[in-house]
Amino acid sequence: MGSIHEPHVPTISTSYVLEPADKFPLTDECKHYEGKHQVPWDIQKYFSQRYSIFSWYDEGVYMTDNAWFGVTPEPVASQIAREMSTIDSSKDTVIDVFAGAGGNTVAFALSQRWKRIIAIERDPSTLACAQNNAEVYGVDPSLITWVHADSFDYVELVHNRPEELHPDLRIDMSKTVLFASPPWGGPGYRTDEVFDLSNMQPYNLEKLHAAYRKMDHVLFLPRTSDVRHIAKLAPGDDRKIDVVQYCMEGASKAMAAYIPGSCPDL
Numbered sequence: 132m133g134s135i136h137e138p139h140v141p142t143i144s145t146s147y148v149l150e151p152a153d154k155f156p157l158t159d160e161c162k163h164y165e166g167k168h169q170v171p172w173d174i175q176k177y178f179s180q181r182y183s184i185f186s187w188y189d190e191g192v193y194m195t196d197n198a199w200f201g202v203t204p205e206p207v208a209s210q211i212a213r214e215m216s217t218i219d220s221s222k223d224t225v226i227d228v229f230a231g232a233g234g235n236t237v238a239f240a241l242s243q244r245w246k247r248i249i250a251i252e253r254d255p256s257t258l259a260c261a262q263n264n265a266e267v268y269g270v271d272p273s274l275i276t277w278v279h280a281d282s283f284d285y286v287e288l289v290h291n292r293p294e295e296l297h298p299d300l301r302i303d304m305s306k307t308v309l310f311a312s313p314p315w316g317g318p319g320y321r322t323d324e325v326f327d328l329s330n331m332q333p334y335n336l337e338k339l340h341a342a343y344r345k346m347d348h349v350l351f352l353p354r355t356s357d358v359r360h361i362a363k364l365a366p367g368d369d370r371k372i373d374v375v376q377y378c379m380e381g382a383s384k385a386m387a388a389y390i391p392g393s394c395p396d397l
């Protein structure tokens with residue numbers, strides 16, 4: 132009698148182009164400064180405003196030196212989160228495509244408006260800070276899916292090859308709002324009376340619009356941004372773009388443009 136062999140069942144391991152990030156460890160670049168004497172001179176101005184940036188700073192907020200320049204201060208992030216809470220209730224997912232140290236991501240989570248938050252950051256140390264800061268603020272870890280990636284790659288996959296995304300990163304575009312607070316580099320944003328968004332670096336308005344135009348999205352931009360340029364993104368039908376200035380202590384800090392999806396080309 133011949134021996135009976137177990138049928139060979141191959142193990143299938145599926146790997147995706149993008150997957151959720153595990154918890155990233157804090158690195159030497161992640162810092163919690165305790166006194167001004169520790170702080171590099173170009174960050175001292177921001178450090179003196181630390182409690183306006185993160186009111187729970189002393190509870191163990193970490194930042195990279197670069198993150199100080201771009202983080203959305205807590206009162207502004209909370210106000211944006213409140214405003215975004217009033218968006219059409221059929222939306223249940225928000226994607227923060229430039230998560231940074233987590234200023235906006237944490238505010239979205241604390242607003243308890245969203246079923247899912249997908250937070251994407253390209254720099255591993257900054258991502259580690261954001262994950263730490265969400266923990267400091269007591270955010271339910273199951274609410275935020277962190278992604279360590281170039282967010283333009285993510286958006287491209289969402290549109291064209293969603294099957295290459297881990298299932299936890301797939302979204303229903305009709306139920307999603309994208310929030311973008313890109314870096315505000317480039318000549319002129321601090322000095323020009325009206326900032327030409329074509330000069331914003333490394334991503335100008337045309338690049339951002341090309342990536343996000345099919346989705347409802349919010350762009351967080353310098354306060355002097357040329358609103359006529361933004362107005363050109365308005366859809367042809369009755370839908371309008373709301374532009375909101377965000378002020379702290381009487382001075383505008385930034386503006387946000389609330390842009391409906393399927394906008395026309397620039």
Ligand SMILES: C[S@@+](CC[C@H](N)C(=O)[O-])C[C@H]1O[C@@H](n2cnc3c(N)ncnc32)[C@H](O)[C@@H]1O
Nearest residue numbers: 201202203229231232233234235253281282312
């Ligand atoms: C202005 S900061 C965002 C600040 C954030 N809203 C906060 O409150 O902390 C921009 C962030 O985008 C990240 N970044 C730049 N290009 C990126 C890309 N293509 N994909 C993902 N992250 C990117 C930078 O590393 C930086 O942390």
